[in-house]
Amino acid sequence: MALPDENKHWVLQSQNGDHAAFESLIRAHQHMIHSLTFRMTGSLADAEDLAQETFIRAYQQIQSYRGTAKFSSWLYRIGVNTCLNWRQRESRRSQIHDTWAKSAELDLSRLATKCDESEHPVQQALMKLPPKQRAAIILTVYDGLNHAEAAQILGCSETTVSWRIFAARKKLKQLLGKGGKNE
Template sequence: MAVESLAAGLPLLKRPAAVTVADPDRELAERFRDGDSAAFDILVRRHQKGMWRLIRRYVKSDADAADVTQLAFVRAFRGLAGFRGTATVRSWLYRIAINCALSWLRDHRREQPAEIGDDALIADNPAPAQLSAGDDRARLRAAIAQLPPKQKLVLELRVFDDLSFKEVADLADCSENTAKVNFHYAVKRLRDILGADHER
């Protein structure tokens, strides 16, 4: 009875409404599902460069990145009718790109790992000043390469692709909080690496 009287005095808590992310591409996805193939062309033009940069971080050459990007768009074309909308279209496309790049790596694992070019990391998306001021591209690239894989992925998606932590979490297959923690440790590790290099 004492528990019931205590509970009766507490205010009812309302469940917060689901947070929705504005997705500028959702209308294009819906138009494509309704038979407008030109909508997919717009999606390709809008995301081709970003997907290429993302894939280029995984594969050996620009030509391989172009091939894998094309494969990713073919898969997206085939799968867009089944897009459920649980993530943004960009996150969905980037997940396809990552999966295609990882498949390509599995198929080509005997080849040497990719040497990431400056243009794949920095062009059109300069790193924030706190990460790159005064550091040349080669040092930054070498420092990023030393990060553990999950931290590297989270950092690159957040900094170079300018994705939200929710989108990063979807692509890295982890919770949003885990993405934030990985990003924090990646930035801390980069500062340590670049600071140690600077002291030499």
């Protein structure tokens, strides 16, 4: 991870349209964003697409970055929103596919499943959470943010984050507990 002063310099340069400076910002934050996008999607290919989309959006919006928050937090927020929007797009797309498949009388069970990377039961359990609960777990458990910081990134109140985490933990415990089944 880059030092804050280095980030500041690269951000200023990027705001002046310097692609090389933005490339440095990507290099400094690519692991963080890939980790987020993988935990949110459970797929390496989708994680790559979303990481790419996150950085492109960040570049398009970089004029609005005022330096009041840490650049990584600002970027992370774009990443989370990109993932949440992707879930909605995917859900719409999947509905269209389902309708199409039904009309074509295809056996959906024969279509290939896409997430070979998410075979790990923990990742599978994470994928069963609603996206906003998953995002709250990723921010607080994997990235170690407190509820206030997570609330800032997710654009909601601390109470909502606490509630989402509570609900997510309950479900994860059911799915991953000794008596739970993770089919």
